[in-house]
Amino acid sequence: MKHTKIVPAWGMILRGHRPFLSIEITRECPLRCPGCYAYEPNHLQDNVPLRQLRDFQGEALIQGVLRVVRRYRPLHLSIVGGEPLVRYRELDVLLPQLDAMNVEVQLVTSAVRPIPRTWGTIPCLHLVVSIDGLQPEHDRRRAPATYERILKNIEGHQLTVHCTITRLMIGRAVYFEQFADFWSKRREARKIWFSLYTPQEDDSSADRLRPEERIQILSELREIRRNFPKVELPDRVLEGFYCPPDSPDQCIFAQTTTCLSADLSTRIGPCQFGGRLVCQECGCVASAAMASTGRYRIAGLLTVSSIFAGSKKLGERLGKIQGAAKATAPISAGDPHG
Numbered sequence: 001m002k003h004t005k006i007v008p009a010w011g012m013i014l015r016g017h018r019p020f021l022s023i024e025i026t027r028e029c030p031l032r033c034p035g036c037y038a039y040e041p042n043h044l045q046d047n048v049p050l051r052q053l054r055d056f057q058g059e060a061l062i063q064g065v066l067r068v069v070r071r072y073r074p075l076h077l078s079i080v081g082g083e084p085l086v087r088y089r090e091l092d093v094l095l096p097q098l099d100a101m102n103v104e105v106q107l108v109t110s111a112v113r114p115i116p117r118t119w120g121t122i123p124c125l126h127l128v129v130s131i132d133g134l135q136p137e138h139d140r141r142r143a144p145a146t147y148e149r150i151l152k153n154i155e156g157h158q159l160t161v162h163c164t165i166t167r168l169m170i171g172r173a174v175y176f177e178q179f180a181d182f183w184s185k186r187r188e189a190r191k192i193w194f195s196l197y198t199p200q201e202d203d204s205s206a207d208r209l210r211p212e213e214r215i216q217i218l219s220e221l222r223e224i225r226r227n228f229p230k231v232e233l234p235d236r237v238l239e240g241f242y243c244p245p246d247s248p249d250q251c252i253f254a255q256t257t258t259c260l261s262a263d264l265s266t267r268i269g270p271c272q273f274g275g276r277l278v279c280q281e282c283g284c285v286a287s288a289a290m291a292s293t294g295r296y297r298i299a300g301l302l303t304v305s306s307i308f309a310g311s312k313k314l315g316e317r318l319g320k321i322q323g324a325a326k327a328t329a330p331i332s333a334g335d336p337h338g
C-alpha cells in the first residue's frame, strides 16, 4: 500500500470498514503445487473444497467483482486464485475499471500463460509472480509454470518476484543469493520479495521450517539485501518475521483485510490462507510488514497497533450505531452497502 493511503485506511477503520480486500477470482488452476493452501480441505470456513465452490465467468464475474468492490470500497485489492490468468479475458475488462475507481490492485499469478501486454499500461496494477526457488526446485513444484515458460510469459512487464521459502530450499550454500542474483539480472523483475512458509496446525510436511532454520534464513536474507537492491526487505519487515503475531486477533493484516472466495461471498478466515494456522510461525510478508509497523510508538507513547485496536473498536461501535439507524430509515437506492 502506498504511504499516501495510510490516512484514508485509518479513516476507513474508524468508520468500521476494512480497507483491504482479497478475492479468489476463480476456483480453477492448472497447477498442483505442493503446499498450496487454496486447495486444502479446510481452506474455507465451512469446509467446502474450493473446487466445489460456485465461481463465475464472463460478464457475471466482471459485474460480480465490481459489485463487491463498490460494496467494500477497498483502498487495495488483491486478486488471487486459483490462477487469476484463467480469467484473463474478464480481467482485461475489469482492471481498467478498477483503475478508474482508484483502487490499487495486486494480482498474484504463476504466469502459466502470457500476461497481456496491455496490462503493463494500467497504472493501478502491481503484478506479483510466484517463484518457488531456483529452476530445478521450482520446475518440480510448479510445472507447467516452469522457469522457461514464465520467462516468456512475463516479457515486457515490470513485476515483483515473490519466493516463499520452504525447508526444501535450505541447506545449500548461497541458494538465496543465487536466486536474488538470477532475478536481479532480469529486467522484468522490479522487486524481489521473500516470504517464509506458513504452516497449518497439523502440518507435518517437508516444507515446514524449524524455528532455528527461520532464524538462519533471516540472517542470510539480511546480508543478501545489501548486495541486491531489488530485494525489498526493510528492517521493519525483518522484525515482523522475527516476531509474528501470536494469534489472528493480534494480526493487523488479518484484521484489516476482507477475504472472499470464488463465489464472491464465502469468507476466508482468519486471513487469506484459511484453515487453522500457526500464527507464531507466520511467514507472510504482508503480515510481517504490518506487525512491525504495529509495534512503533507514536511520540514514544502508544504503539500503532494499540491505536489501531482502539480505532477498530470505535469504528465497529459506530458502525453498529449507524447500522441500527439505517435499519429504521427508508432504503436508499443509491446506498453502496445495499
Ligand code: SF4
Pocket (backbone or CB within 6 Å): 029, 030, 031, 032, 033, 036, 037, 038, 039, 081, 082, 083, 110
Ligand atoms: S498456482 Fe497458486 S493456486 Fe495454483 S496450485 Fe499453485 S499455489 Fe495453488
Ligand code: SF4
Pocket (backbone or CB within 6 Å): 198, 244, 245, 247, 248, 251, 253, 254, 270, 271, 272, 273, 277, 278, 279, 280, 282, 283, 284, 287
Ligand atoms: S497472516 Fe499470519 S499472523 Fe496473520 S492470521 Fe494469517 S497466519 Fe496468522
